[in-house]
Amino acid sequence: MKQAVNQYDFEQAFRACGRFGGDHDNFSYEALKLLFDWFEQYEDDCGTEVELDPIAICCDFTEATYSEIVSDYDCDNLLMILQREQDDPEDIEPEAVAEFLTDRTLYVGRTDPSSYSKLEEPTFVFQSF
DSSP, X not given: OOOOOOHHHHHHHHHHTTSSSSTTOSSOHHHHHHHHHHXXXXXXXXXXXXXXXXXXXXXXXXXXXXXXXXXXXXXXXXXXXXXXXXXXXXXXXXXXXXXXXXXXXXXEEEOOOOTTOSOSSOEEEEEOO
């Protein structure tokens, strides 16, 4: 038996298992929206329904800032090579980070903080590697 899930239901599934809306958020609201949209597109493209399993999604996907990616994956030199025009790692364009992730894993997208967002800087959502 399958149940249709909208974005609100998707968020509530994460909230119900303590992965969103509390002290241990795995993803921001913006990242959950990116993931929901990605899973919907995947289902449409493949003609396959995906089971909603927030714990598995939290294990399989990551939301990280530029500095977290550089720290966790030790890639600042590689990102500078991709960017080429910049000398300072802090000036690397988000597109270079997206290219780095796309070349290595499944890249979902980048969040864009706005005035109503809790995010202070853009984050990148991708399959953990």
